[in-house]
Amino acid sequence: MIKLYDYELSGNCYKLRLLMNMLGVDYEAVPVDFYPGREHKSDWFLKINPLGQLPVLVDDGVVLRDAQAILVYLAAKYDPSGNWYPVDDPAKLGDISQWLAFADGITSTASAARLHEGLFYDFDIDACRAGAHRLFRILDEHLWFAEKQDRDWICPGAHPTIADIACFPYVILSEEGGISRQDYPAIRRWCDRVKRIQGFIVMSGVFPAGPAGGRLNALSAA
Amino acid sequence: MTGCTDPTILNLWFAIGAEQETTPCIVSDTVLLEEDLSFTLDRVGQPLVWRRDARWPAGSVIDTSDVSVTLPVKQAYGYIWTCLGQPSADIFPIEEYDEPDRRNLNAASIGVNVSGPRAIENFLDMGHFPYVHTDILGVQPHTEVKEYDVEISESRDEIVATRCRFFQPMASTASTGGADVEYVYRVPHPYCSVLYKSSGQNPQRMDVIALFLQPVNQERVRAHMLLSMLDEANDERVMRRFQQTIFGQDKPILENQYPKKLPLDPRAETPIRADKSAVAYRRWLSSKGVTYGVIPAAN
Numbered sequence: 001m002i003k004l005y006d007y008e009l010s011g012n013c014y015k016l017r018l019l020m021n022m023l024g025v026d027y028e029a030v031p032v033d034f035y036p037g038r039e040h041k042s043d044w045f046l047k048i049n050p051l052g053q054l055p056v057l058v059d060d061g062v063v064l065r066d067a068q069a070i071l072v073y074l075a076a077k078y079d080p081s082g083n084w085y086p087v088d089d090p091a092k093l094g095d096i097s098q099w100l101a102f103a104d105g106i107t108s109t110a111s112a113a114r115l116h117e118g119l120f121y122d123f124d125i126d127a128c129r130a131g132a133h134r135l136f137r138i139l140d141e142h143l144w145f146a147e148k149q150d151r152d153w154i155c156p157g158a159h160p161t162i163a164d165i166a167c168f169p170y171v172i173l174s175e176e177g178g179i180s181r182q183d184y185p186a187i188r189r190w191c192d193r194v195k196r197i198q199g200f201i202v203m204s205g206v207f208p209a210g211p212a213g214g215r216l217n218a219l220s221a222a
Numbered sequence: 223m224t225g226c227t228d229p230t231i232l233n234l235w236f237a238i239g240a241e242q243e244t245t246p247c248i249v250s251d252t253v254l255l256e257e258d259l260s261f262t263l264d265r266v267g268q269p270l271v272w273r274r275d276a277r278w279p280a281g282s283v284i285d286t287s288d289v290s291v292t293l294p295v296k297q298a299y300g301y302i303w304t305c306l307g308q309p310s311a312d313i314f315p316i317e318e319y320d321e322p323d324r325r326n327l328n329a330a331s332i333g334v335n336v337s338g339p340r341a342i343e344n345f346l347d348m349g350h351f352p353y354v355h356t357d358i359l360g361v362q363p364h365t366e367v368k369e370y371d372v373e374i375s376e377s378r379d380e381i382v383a384t385r386c387r388f389f390q391p392m393a394s395t396a397s398t399g400g401a402d403v404e405y406v407y408r409v410p411h412p413y414c415s416v417l418y419k420s421s422g423q424n425p426q427r428m429d430v431i432a433l434f435l436q437p438v439n440q441e442r443v444r445a446h447m448l449l450s451m452l453d454e455a456n457d458e459r460v461m462r463r464f465q466q467t468i469f470g471q472d473k474p475i476l477e478n479q480y481p482k483k484l485p486l487d488p489r490a491e492t493p494i495r496a497d498k499s500a501v502a503y504r505r506w507l508s509s510k511g512v513t514y515g516v517i518p519a520a521n
Contacts, residue, residue: 008467033459035466036243036330118333118473120444176473178335204470 002027005048005056007034009118011111011169012067013055014203019071019165022199025078035119068100071162083159095155099163103170105135111170113177125178132179136187139167143186152193160197168194173205226255226437228514232307234411235294237434237446238271239302240328251280253438255306255514259293262286269295269302299448300328301434314380314410318418318430319450327458329447329465331436336476337515338413338435338443339484339507344476345415345433346407346499348388354471357391361400364389367496374506380410381506383499394429395464396422396453404428409503412512413437421452429453431465440515441482445469486512487519 002020006013006029020027032054033039041052049056049065056063057070059077064070075085086092109131115121116128142154154163172191174181181188194200195209202208226232238252238261246263251274253259258274264286271293278284296303298313319326334341344350348367351360370386386405393403406418406428413435418428430450435443447469449461485491486508493501508519 008463009470031459031463033462036240036328037459037462039459117335120331120333175477204467205474207474 003030003058004028005030005032005045005054005058007032007040007054009204010034010054011114011173011203012107014169014206015067015165016055016057016070016074017203018168018201019074019084019162020078021201022165022197023074023078023084024199025074068103068162068166071100071166075162081159083157084162084165086161092155092157092161096161096163099154100166102135102139103163103166106132106167106170109135110174110177110179113179114170114173115177117177128177129179132174132177136171136174136179136181136184139171140184140186143190147186147189152190154190160194164190164194169203169206176205225257226306226514228512229307230510230512231255231412231437231514233305233309234307234413235296235298235303235305235309235313236413236436237299237301237303238436238444240331240446241267241269241297241300241302242328243331244269244302247284247286249278249280249282249284252436252444254304255437256439257306259304261302261304263302269297271295271302271304299432299434299450300326301446301448314378314414314416316416316430316432316448316450318428319448323452324430325449325451325453325458325461327449327451327461329449329462330469331444331446332466332469332473333438333442334445334473334476335442335482336479337441337483338437339503339512339515340479340482341433341435341443341445341476342409342413342415343484343500343503344472345417346383346409346503347497348386348405349494349496350475351388351390354475355468358468359390359393360388361391369495370498372498372502374502378410380408381499381502383407383502393419394422394451394453395456395461396451398422401425407499409499409506412507412510413443413515423452423454427452437515481517483515483517485517485519487517490517490519 004016004027039045040054046052055067056065064073076087109128112123113128116123116125153160155161192209236254238254244250244263249260249262251260259271260274261271263269270286272289294305294309299319352362352365368387370383372383375382384406387402390403391400404420408416416432418430421427421429429452432448434446437443447465486504507516
């Protein structure tokens with residue numbers, strides 16, 4: 001059985017819980033006391049990931065760290081449809097990879113702001129917020145133009161990809177870092193669409209989609 | 223924002239950090255009532271708290287005997303407490319904490335952008351369980367808050383809500399399924415609340431979860447959570463995860479309250495029957511003349 005070293009309040013861990021639930025993949029969560037226990041910096045955990053970061057996934061003897069890397073692995077291995085990560089489409093893989101890197105940028109800005117506010121991390125909060133707004137503006141424009149072409153997702157195609165899963169958690173949790181999404185209507189409509197993907201689950205701080213809305217509302221609002 | 227001038231609040235004890243998270247002789251910084259403070263434990267584990275001093279920055283190693291001017295300090299329930307004014311003799315009692323078979327632990331200290339009184343009021347509210355803590359502390363259609371009793375204990379000067387019952391699918395880590403769970407709430411301090419709920423392991427006894435709020439300013443708190451549980455089966459990280467999951471669900475609700483300070487005017491927000499304990503809490507704060515973290519009622 002797949003083992004996920006997991007912390008409930010981590011958006012990076014949530015990416016993997018989310019994709020595994022959407023793919024219908026069973027896994028065992030191994031809780032790590034990230035806060036206040038700092039167990040991700042403990043000797044036993046550093047042997048698993050010398051970077052001292054969550055999440056880590058273990059499957060069939062493969063040990064992987066880094067949420068984006070693990071999304072690639074899970075989709076390539078457990079999604080026979082190839083929709084989430086089309087391994088035989090080089091252009092699309094390149095496109096997805098650039099958004100996976102973009103997701104890392106969201107982590108180092110929006111997620112850092114959230115850690116500062118909630119768990120007292122010593123970061124430059126103004127720089128974190130400014131950085132997040134810069135990325136959100138880019139993502140909002142990208143999604144707005146996508147909607148004009150009748151596209152729902154970050155990368156072209158009828159089906160969401162792991163780029164959507166990688167970017168979603170720290171966007172939807174951004175208000176905990178004091179980063180409002182008020183000025184990003186296309187991002188807000190995209191978040192609503194992500195919440196309506198079959199198999200979507202929440203984490204603490206994320207609420208399910210309301211009963212109405214979705215693509216129809218998105219179109220009329222756009 | 224100006225500092226706190228509310229004498230009732232200034233004279234209270236406040237938890238500012240968990241002993242277990244404090245490294246002896248290493249300086250930690252925090253903020254209480256807009257005052258910059260530092261604290262640590264000495265070599266034998268005695269806490270000391272002082273107003274921040276450039277000589278001893280956060281993270282530095284300190285010889286605690288160098289700090290000559292310190293604030294009042296107490297150790298209670300695994301936390302370091304201090305007071306900026308004239309403190310009362312004692313911190314309110316939680317007798318269960320000393321029972322030998324209890325698992326006492328600091329679940330977490332989490333920053334929340336809301337006033338302390340708003341956070342206490344949410345802690346007292348059962349009505350949100352099925353909607354915010356879905357499938358854990360509540361589930362639809364079991365949404366009714368049944369009649370319960372609230373009184374202000376004259377002898378202890380605290381609010382007590384009893385006969386609270388709620389159907390919970392997974393009341394704690396020791397639960398094996400859904401059950402009607404009994405709750406007792408105490409508010410023994412304007413910024414602290416203690417809840418008792420039927421234990422999943424032993425329904426004759428109660429688990430204790432306490433919330434000690436440290437007001438950073440009028441619209442931001444550090445929420446310290448104490449667990450005193452009857453749970454032999456689960457290790458600390460599992461109990462912590464449960465409590466943090468619950469609190470993480472409350473956090474966006476708290477942070478979206480408007481106004482962030484709690485209005486004490488009875489006409490400001492319309493209560494329903496289920497808000498009986500909140501009504502008593504607001505009246506109690508008014509009767510104490512509390513002004514910090516609230517919008518006092520106009521006379």
